[in-house]
Amino acid sequence: MFRVHGANSGIDTVSYGGERVVRRKDIDGSMSVPTFYGKELRWKREAAGLSLETFLKGSYFGKTYLSDIEHGQRRMPIELARHADRVLGTDGFFERNCEDVQKARRSGHAAYFEKVLEAEKFALTIEEWCPILIPGLLQTPAYARAIILAEFPLSLEEEVTAKVNGRMARAELFEEDHRVPEYWAILHESLITDPILPFPEMAEQLDRIVELTERRRITPQLILRKIGTHPLMIGSAKIMTFPDAPPLFYTEALHSGDTIDDPAIVKEYRRSYDRLRAVALSPEASLDLIKAAAEDYRNGKRVDRLE
Template sequence: MAARKDIDGSESVAAFYGKELRWKREEARLTLQQVVEGSYYGVSYLSEIERGRRRMPSDLACHVDHVLRTDGFFARRCEDVRRARKSVHAPYFADVVEMETHARDIEEWSPMLIPGPLQLEPYIRAVVLAANPLDGEEAVGQKVAARRERAWVFEDVEGPVSSVVLDESILRRPLVADEVMAEQLAHVAAVARRRRFIPQILPWNAGAHPFMMGTTWLMDFGDAPPVMYTEGMYSGQIIDDPGIVMRYQKAYSSLRAAALPPKVSLEMIEAAAEDYGNGNHARRLERSRMA
């Protein structure tokens, strides 16, 4: 039998926390399966927490404290682990970045912007500076790099199965110069054509629909309950209440039903990219102003 690799608790707060969790579990002579029994989480989830690779949700921490009889130790310390994690991402989004690395399926509604992992550098810069006009070049560069690092979500063949509904206005309202917008939309279409990313466009005249609100993500996992994430300009919220998440899942199904089919949507994205590239978009705008 191969020797078990020890955990170096000095690497990070999360590693220290995970090492303590393993020590307490083994002291109680319990297996990973025995500890997670009665919770919503799987063995692999707890194993990654022990190795410092995943955060401990508060409900699981309370469950572990109960099973291991640790008098609330893990529930008290899980927030310390969360605060210790350093990230260029906004604090409310850091947990989402971690969750997406473990997600099996991601469903997203994007009413205003191309989803972050699909954005190219010029588009990212425009979005970052619009929200944070006083950011210096170093801060902007860090945010651009961090967002591009997430490109794997849609581009990696081993990534989650992704479904994204985009509002048609995203195609019609350029945030960057037309030739750059053409490149950005062509990139979205190219990614969609070569892997499991499924785009749908909600047409401008679709009428009332369930998601007349900000960006929304639904993430499903093989070893943990599904979660929903919604985001505004300077804030975000993770919702893990099963009843509420189920309502959002049903609403997303209704949204997809109102959107155009994937094949038609992809052709619309490609046509918009071509329009920006050959100047037709600008000419249409000029005609509409003169009308």
């Protein structure tokens, strides 16, 4: 009897008659653009006689990261594409085609968000500062729909549904059995006191944050209005760290987003985020205020300030 182990790796271990046999797992390059170029990368690397470790020497990336790319589970960043061309002598092939990989979009998400969408799945930590909107990973369908319609009021219903479903799918990160990523969100008081939904739906949105917190999947903190000036007053912030790649910083405007991976710049944003966290309420006090606000909305009472 056969039994296959290690389905997410490049090699399967097959049990047969009590013995284990190593079997190389092929990649179906027809599945998607990222999978096609991942398969091509592995073919050229193995043709050059290079192991994952040897190929990666001189780069910032880890062995797991490269294996995921070769199997189409991650998209090839431009830095790794250039590294591949240098090591394999492929005359710019991977750099030229890296744009095709980045353009291979998933339904319901803007093109500029693709890098973040993928990065969330592999992050060790995700830390967000949200001064204007409750972050997408925490939104309920009603909240997401309201935001989407406000931004794109002429959208067809199927387009709105695709975007809402895409946003909800991201939250599957919190439904996994493992405990990563560690997620931290600093929210401005106005997100709680200035509802964009009818009171019952606003209560459901806050209940979602409470539920994730009580399951120990997220840590929320609140910045109160009375704080006055504070770090990161301009724009949103999202910092992600990884076990096998450099950290990323992401900030977003209405119709654009900017992903930064320069270590020096990310370090500056990291410092600003830590200072912001220092002036926020504690997670325990923040959760109590969110719970109280949810109960007020459930009872039809407007929440004017958090005290």
